[in-house]
Amino acid sequence: MNNIVVIGIGLIGGSMVKDLKKAHPDTKIIGVDKNVDHLNQALVSGLIDEKSDLNAVKTADLVILSIPVDASVSLLPEILDLVSEDTLVIDVGSTKLDACQKVEHHVNRRNYLACHPIAGTEFSGPQAAIYDLFKNKTNIICEVEKTAFKLQERALQVFSDLGMRIRYMNPESHDKHIAYVSHLSHISSFMLGKTVIDKERNERDIFDMAGSGFASTVRLAKSSPNMWTPIFKQNKTNVIETLDEYINNLNQFKILLERDDFEAIFDEMKNTNRIKDILKGIA
Amino acid sequence: MNNIVVIGIGLIGGSMVKDLKKAHPDTKIIGVDKNVDHLNQALVSGLIDEKSDLNAVKTADLVILSIPVDASVSLLPEILDLVSEDTLVIDVGSTKLDACQKVEHHVNRRNYLACHPIAGTEFSGPQAAIYDLFKNKTNIICEVEKTAFKLQERALQVFSDLGMRIRYMNPESHDKHIAYVSHLSHISSFMLGKTVIDKERNERDIFDMAGSGFASTVRLAKSSPNMWTPIFKQNKTNVIETLDEYINNLNQFKILLERDDFEAIFDEMKNTNRIKDILKGIA
Structure with missing residues (x-):
């Protein structure tokens, strides 16, 4: 070249x-x-x-x-x-x-x-x-x-x-699946950052309490809005679908908490631990 | 000693x-x-x-x-x-x-x-x-x-x-604030893992599409249910409060998407970028 x-x-x-x-x-x-x-x-x-x-x-x-x-x-x-x-x-x-x-x-x-x-x-x-x-x-x-x-x-x-x-x-499959494994992670992280910042606005020392777990989960909230706004725009339909399912799962988890169904909460986490094997392939 | x-x-x-x-x-x-x-x-x-x-x-x-x-x-x-x-x-x-x-x-x-x-x-x-x-x-x-x-x-x-x-x-403040900067991150991550695993159950190759962003956001979903179930139980009231606010923020983001209000979506992300400075203090 x-x-x-x-x-x-x-x-x-x-x-x-x-x-x-x-x-x-x-x-x-x-x-x-x-x-x-x-x-x-x-x-x-x-x-x-x-x-x-x-x-x-x-x-x-x-x-x-x-x-x-x-x-x-x-x-x-x-x-x-x-x-x-x-x-x-x-x-x-x-x-x-x-x-x-x-x-x-x-x-x-x-x-x-x-x-x-x-x-x-x-x-x-x-x-x-x-x-x-x-x-x-x-x-x-x-x-x-x-x-x-x-x-x-x-x-x-x-x-x-x-x-x-x-x-x-094919491009349709790409956009559908990437909404799950990438675009949703960004929204999850941005909204986690927003929730904590909003809540702790008047609590200057609170972030001293945050550890590496919070840092890791909220890392993508550092991403550029210039890059991400058009992605969400172009992939709007798929992104809304993933967001619906995510919100639904969070609501279910909340209901289990409210019902004191800690056995089911344990099982949810245990099942999701499978992510360990899945992540092994990712650097 | x-x-x-x-x-x-x-x-x-x-x-x-x-x-x-x-x-x-x-x-x-x-x-x-x-x-x-x-x-x-x-x-x-x-x-x-x-x-x-x-x-x-x-x-x-x-x-x-x-x-x-x-x-x-x-x-x-x-x-x-x-x-x-x-x-x-x-x-x-x-x-x-x-x-x-x-x-x-x-x-x-x-x-x-x-x-x-x-x-x-x-x-x-x-x-x-x-x-x-x-x-x-x-x-x-x-x-x-x-x-x-x-x-x-x-x-x-x-x-x-x-x-x-x-x-x-004091212990009351500890439990209230740690719900935001630690316990909520774990639920956010566990439910992200669940959402993606459930959706992609029949799509064996999809995780090839996942990058380091997904890995980072979902990392806490590897955590031990034996350790985390009793934490959620003991801190139930605070955790439900944080979860309510998080779900509310995700719903708001979804509404902005549905309304094609990408200017507001940009602003949400821009504001949350402040997390960069906040995270500087965390290893």
Whole structure:
């Protein structure tokens, strides 16, 4: 690859080009970002080799589209309008159906591969970019058959450079299941943070009582609202369904408490301990 | 100290005596546990120097009572019946009001110091015991004025050996606030685990989609039902109150989604991002 254009030089895009530059030191990394500060930071810190604008995609071998999902879906057709036949465009968003539908009939649909690398931290911006963020993590690819063979091949090489395992899935299934294993966790964590902050507003010392358990459960409440608001918007139907089930389970638990049915409470927790085995597969 | 009796040789009791033996190599550690396997494991692995029964507390300098809170509250008066004037008894439970009330009028009340070291992991049993579990963690002490001066002094030395910072609080306040910063996190996590497991029962590959965010949020769902059922029982009123507020916040978030009020959703998340500063103080 001669050059990679990264649109949105934050945690995900930044971490990707960090690893790719290491694997391919001669490849030029070109950054595009509406946020001028981020772009300058990325240049100074060596994350990118030069700054540019959207026209840079015309001659790119790889375009990484790593911006919030609303902006991503609206920019994707414009990018496909500009690219050459040999340009691979990947996105990294946490929702896949809207993006796939948006470019379904685009003349350059074959230049695009819909991806969701399941990796991240609760931090954002170019300073949050780190090496090996994607190592041994899962990358979900949707509608692979709609991408040109040659570009599929290039994409698999890129993901191999990043150390990722690949799973193929249709965008509807992706959005449905990711609502459970990712989007719901974020709401659960944000609302836990809100509940405690609201309650303890006048109790300055209370957080001295919080331990690592609280810190872990509420960690995702540090996440960026710029990134997460459009995800909830695009995946609204699935997210509401998961939220309904979660609220229902919490209500059931409350009813068991009110009824002093501690045997059933014990059983609920015992059954859910199965999560230990399930989590073994997750780094 | 000549000898320490640890009643319940699991994660908390085991980790305490690990550090205390290191600080005082000549002190004899005597283990008492209904679970014979745990007791033998603790002996073989060197966590304790010998096994004994409840009568061992008669000549102990320090008794660490580290068993589930229902058993702890019911055993505490029996222990106080047996101890000598110079024996310090501490407990480590996550609820404090029931214990303090239970021994309020006990003739040996002054031998007891009610404590809650805010430290732990999601693992349990003697194999889970580790060094430095309590280092730089908070220890909440309740009703310190009811403990004999000389034994208060000994307790502070023990907590200093463990590297803990001390906070004093009345048991009512402890139980109320700990419901928010600890007990609610556990319910939130257990019910998240349940929701996802129930939904994905027939989807064997789905957990491949789960990332570190899900793992972090659901971590506490690995916790022991033996330990947590009696905590929820003893702190039922406070826990139900926190759960009500949490469910209410989740319902509000759902309503915002249904109304497509994504500006308000953004604001909710932005406001809750303050948790970043709050968590800075937590290891």
